[in-house]
Amino acid sequence: MENYFFGMDLGGTNVVIVLMDATGKMLARRSEPTKVSLGPASLVERTADACKTLLAECKIERSNVKGIGIGSPGPLSRSQGRLIKLGNLPGFDNFPLRPELSRRLAVPAVLDNDANAACWGEFWQGAGKNVRDMVMFTLGTGIGGGIVCDGTLIHGSDDNGAELGHLVIQMGGRLCTCGQHGCVEAYASATGTTARAQELLDAGRDSSLAQVYQNAGKLTAKDVFDHAQAGDTLALEVVDGTAQALALTSVNMRHVTEPELVVLAGGMINAGDFLLNKVRESFHKQMWALRHESMEIVYATLGENAGAIGAAGLALYAFEHDQLYDAGT
């Protein structure tokens, strides 16, 4: 009898739900609108219905599903299965999502941070399939992180580890939204990248971006990458700064958990090899000279499914390590 696992990735706009087998094969997938305004109880109902639809589609009995993994924005409590505070999901604060959904489906469950789930997805079935130690940076509005050490996800003492966007790489540097100065997120996230470009334009620097900025009133990270690829000096300077900050954070992680692989994920990797090659070059330039370091830096391969796949993978891991929470506990 085969074992199956659900994976759920809770986002502010959509919820992605997948049904996977224990070998990592995705059997079915649904994406549902989150409909935040309907509240968390409605979300539990609709997610449970979606899970049943997936089972029916695949002709699989619910009793063969051994666990459901849930990825959610943090902070959260894994042991209580409770969300704590969610900026873009008003009304979900303190909701006990794991026990509620688990009871509703009568399937044991596990809850984890969405960046951790996405990292585990890439580790289990994506870019990190062949390594034991990896680090992932998810490059979006902010920068999320995930760490796998010797085949185990690092959670930290209070489930708030791997907040890699808030590694400080510049004492007294740029102010980050978190209150710290000099976080990598303040330099190399989509927001940090566009902010640095806009500041240079505001200071009167010449650039092909000036017209775009004037027309739209703001820039996107895509604007900056596009103009850099077209050869604009200011845009190139900004992208080089983004690559340098990401490379330096990779250097730092090499000195902490020494991963074999750094995986870059999130919207910003649409910039393609142009960005990736710059990050790799800057890593080798900034890394120490004491030993040859062979760490690879690559892009994620699972796209927007990484979180849901990883959540299912975390349920499988918890099942195998006897760490699943019984339905409703």
Added chain:
Amino acid sequence: MENYFFGMDLGGTNVVIVLMDATGKMLARRSEPTKVSLGPASLVERTADACKTLLAECKIERSNVKGIGIGSPGPLSRSQGRLIKLGNLPGFDNFPLRPELSRRLAVPAVLDNDANAACWGEFWQGAGKNVRDMVMFTLGTGIGGGIVCDGTLIHGSDDNGAELGHLVIQMGGRLCTCGQHGCVEAYASATGTTARAQELLDAGRDSSLAQVYQNAGKLTAKDVFDHAQAGDTLALEVVDGTAQALALTSVNMRHVTEPELVVLAGGMINAGDFLLNKVRESFHKQMWALRHESMEIVYATLGENAGAIGAAGLALYAFEHDQLYDAGT
């Protein structure tokens, strides 16, 4: 029948050897001069003799000793039990210390980095006795590191993780001996601290340290801390910089493995509460404002025995997890 463990801490000047029981009680201890010039084979002989003396002192049969843990300066290969390159132990490069000593004593063994061993010592029997997640910085000529996550020592993919002195906290900052710019070691080690003071004096700044510097031709970290405590403005500025760099590295580790505890060890902690309070204050000033962070920063308690005690503790851990290498393999 009780189980016993040897712990050995290999240093450039002395080798410390301890005999411990499985509860962490130290039964006997010896410190022998390393006598580097006699070479590694002589060291193995003398260490084995010292171990036998410890057994005789305690009236313990060798068959009750289940393992020997060896801490050595890195880099090294744990799986091969081989030293790789040791700056201050010429002639020891590539020596298979673990199999040689293990065969000579007919006791299974395990080899690890000395900073990791010291960290494990503090975790097992020292400042970190009551936590599951800690980080240790050893503040000496350089800065060594150790990380315990959920009760497990982090080694990295190639045994070179936890090189925390080489975390970069300032892009393009001070040149470190490792070739990188902006490592915490370049700011906050004893060497970094005195170098910053000397540079300010060389630039003509006024200070009570000027006379000491002129007479001795150089400063020690103790000079800088003593003059700072006596109220000298320049020395205070330098010590504040040291505290800031250590605090920021603690902030960074909080965002990576989220320890409950940061333990500061090494010669520099002789500066006492004066330094510790500055590090704690700077941590709270630099840490983000998103959540209350309760992480403690404390001094190590085992002193110069931490490495040997930790090495014995690693042998116990390896024994319990079936990770000891059989004698001579």
